[in-house]
Amino acid sequence: MVIKKIQIGENLFAKNDEIADENRRIFVENQIFSINFMGSPGSGKTAILEKLIPELLKFNLSCGIIEGDIAGTFDGERIGRYGIPVVQINTGGACHLEAHMIRKGIENLPLSELDIVIVENVGNLVCPAEFKLGVDFNVTVTSTTEGEEKPVKYPLMYSISELILLNKIDLLGVLEFDIESFKNYVRRVNAEAEIIAVSGKTGENIGMLTRRIVKEAKIG
Amino acid sequence: MVIKKIQIGENLFAKNDEIADENRRIFVENQIFSINFMGSPGSGKTAILEKLIPELLKFNLSCGIIEGDIAGTFDGERIGRYGIPVVQINTGGACHLEAHMIRKGIENLPLSELDIVIVENVGNLVCPAEFKLGVDFNVTVTSTTEGEEKPVKYPLMYSISELILLNKIDLLGVLEFDIESFKNYVRRVNAEAEIIAVSGKTGENIGMLTRRIVKEAKIG
Numbered sequence: 001m002v003i004k005k006i007q008i009g010e011n012l013f014a015k016n017d018e019i020a021d022e023n024r025r026i027f028v029e030n031q032i033f034s035i036n037f038m039g040s041p042g043s044g045k046t047a048i049l050e051k052l053i054p055e056l057l058k059f060n061l062s063c064g065i066i067e068g069d070i071a072g073t074f075d076g077e078r079i080g081r082y083g084i085p086v087v088q089i090n091t092g093g094a095c096h097l098e099a100h101m102i103r104k105g106i107e108n109l110p111l112s113e114l115d116i117v118i119v120e121n122v123g124n125l126v127c128p129a130e131f132k133l134g135v136d137f138n139v140t141v142t143s144t145t146e147g148e149e150k151p152v153k154y155p156l157m158y159s160i161s162e163l164i165l166l167n168k169i170d171l172l173g174v175l176e177f178d179i180e181s182f183k184n185y186v187r188r189v190n191a192e193a194e195i196i197a198v199s200g201k202t203g204e205n206i207g208m209l210t211r212r213i214v215k216e217a218k219i220g
Numbered sequence: 221m222v223i224k225k226i227q228i229g230e231n232l233f234a235k236n237d238e239i240a241d242e243n244r245r246i247f248v249e250n251q252i253f254s255i256n257f258m259g260s261p262g263s264g265k266t267a268i269l270e271k272l273i274p275e276l277l278k279f280n281l282s283c284g285i286i287e288g289d290i291a292g293t294f295d296g297e298r299i300g301r302y303g304i305p306v307v308q309i310n311t312g313g314a315c316h317l318e319a320h321m322i323r324k325g326i327e328n329l330p331l332s333e334l335d336i337v338i339v340e341n342v343g344n345l346v347c348p349a350e351f352k353l354g355v356d357f358n359v360t361v362t363s364t365t366e367g368e369e370k371p372v373k374y375p376l377m378y379s380i381s382e383l384i385l386l387n388k389i390d391l392l393g394v395l396e397f398d399i400e401s402f403k404n405y406v407r408r409v410n411a412e413a414e415i416i417a418v419s420g421k422t423g424e425n426i427g428m429l430t431r432r433i434v435k436e437a438k439i440g
Contacts, residue, residue, distance in 0.1 A: 040260045041345045041374060042366025070346065072373050093376070095315075095346035123374070124346055125261045126290065126315035145365035145388070146262025153292050154261060154343070156313070168365070174394050 016131055019099035023106060023134025030111040033217035034119070036133055038157055039141030041123030044167040046075045047200030048141060048209070049120060053082045055210040061115040061217065066105035068097040068122045075120060085109050096127040099134055116217060125150070129157035137216055143168040144175050148182040155189040163194050163212065170199040236351055239319035243326060243354025250331040253437035254339070256353055258377055259361030261343030264387040266295045267420030268361060268429070269340060273302045275430040281335040281437065286325035288317040288342045295340060305329050316347040319354055336437060345370070349377035357436055363388040364395050368402040375409040383414050383432065390419040 027034045037045045049065070056063055065086045067076040076088030087105040089097065102119065109117065119135060121128040125142075140161040142150055145168055151158040158164065164186055166179065183195055194212065198205040247254045257265045269285070276283055285306045287296040296308030307325040309317065322339060329337065339355060341348040345362075360381040362370055365388055371378040378384065384406055386399065403415055414432065418425040 040262065040343075041370055042260065042363070069373055071375060072369075074369050074373060095344075122346070123260075124315075124344060126342070126344055127347065143262070143365065145363065145391075149292075149294050150261055153289055153294060155291055171365075171391070171394065174391065 013131075016099045019103060020132035020134035023099055023102050024136075026106055026111070027117065027134065027136065030114070032111060032114055032117050033137070033213075034117045034135035035137045035139060035213065036119045036121060036128075036135040037139050037141060038121045038125075038128045038161070039123065039165075040125045040143075040146060043123070043141045043143045043146065044200040045120050045123070045141045046078055048165060048167060048198060048206070049079060049118065050082075051200055051203045051206045052209060052213070053079070053084065053118075055206060056116060056213065057082075057084075059210070059214050061214070062113055063116045063118060064109040064111075064114045066097075066102060066109070066117065066119045068101065068120060070095065070122060079120075085114075091122060095122055095124045096131055097121050097133060098131045102133045102135075116213070125154045125157055129160055137162050137213075139163045139165060141165045141167055144171050144177040148178055149185055151182070151185040151189050158186060158193070159189045161190065161193050162216075163196065164190075165209065166195060166197040167200055169197045169204060170202045233351075236319045239323060240352035240354035243319055243322050244356075245354075246326055246331070247337065247354065247356070250334070252331060252334055252337050253357070253433075254337045254355035255357045255359060255433065256339045256341060256348075256355040257359050257361060258341045258345075258348045258381070259343065259385075260345045260363075260366060263343070263361045263363045263366065264420040265340050265343070265361045266298055268385060268387060268418060268426070269299055269338065270302075271420055271423045271426040272429060272433070273299070273304065273338075275426060276336060276433065277302075277304075279430070279434050281434070282333055283336045283338060284329040284331075284334045286317075286322060286329070286337065286339045288321065288340060290315065290342060299340075305334075311342060315342055315344050316351055317341050317353060318351045322353045322355075336433070345374045345377055349380055357382050357433075359383045359385060361385045361387055364391050364397040368398055369405055371402070371405040371409050378406060378413070379409045381410065381413050382436075383416065384410075385429065386415060386417040387420055389417045389424060390422045
């Protein structure tokens, strides 16, 4: 997408960035820590959120969710069970969220009551990374089933993320996946990001993820 | 991507379609059956090709491969081991192949010596489906690790595919994945496509896939 977009519509990105900056101002004014979860379809973004949200609630942090999907409300319904405000955005074909969609989400959340807003982006390891949303903290979710070399094949998302979650470590026993090799590939495109290996299924290391987010939110 | 592109550059799609039609003419003139493998990063497209290609060679079908990746030559190198012509296309950021990139691939393959050209698209469950390439046969590769509901969440690719490959069935014993449920979701967006459950790791049902492709190529 980058090649075409740069040729024909640089002002599209400029307009997106402008709205993203406004989104960030709105989050700051409301003292909200905002997070953007990105990753492939099936990498386990929703499953991790299902484990993470109850942990954040234990820290008395109130969360709101903006769910991005091309179609359907599967993920919104899954997250809605936790009794927190969820806005489901259907992009109508677009393979990523853009800043103006986040604005729609913001307008439909009770901001003054929230400490954290989590965006779950459309499942896609490429395009979501190209669009600034105005959030504080980018997370790439990948899974042990996807292969160690993905950071080098899809470098942009990994390079802009503050945190990389390696999900589905419960499957390590049956897969040929080498965590050290994966970490080395991450380091080639991002020397700074923290990498946490988790399981959205068993909940392993979700406590570590929770503490990192609480710390980043500067509330814990 | 659809929303923006339709607004600002319908002629981009028209130009792509024009080149795609030319690609198809070139394939027909050279009596080549052409296939486009699409699917998420890590769904196992390359692993399936590694099992499929030796089987096609047994039918005395000569294959050429066009490998699409944003960056790197991992997949090209893996496929190159089979001693067949491979063209690696790096899209330089673009999250999909377009018809003009396929043209570049065609120009670098010994067409008169080939029976089948297989395109391995960039790993992405969304955008590659939006761009006609001029190939005969679209295949969506998905895996048991991605969840049963993906056809409904990402309907376009499933809806334009003649064949859906459900990969990684070797993991069925350790995953909560219901094949019948997956098939029902596929049927909601595509009533016609054949679904073949395979394992790129163990080779299970690769024979069935091979026979289907040989049949489609009208050579077997």
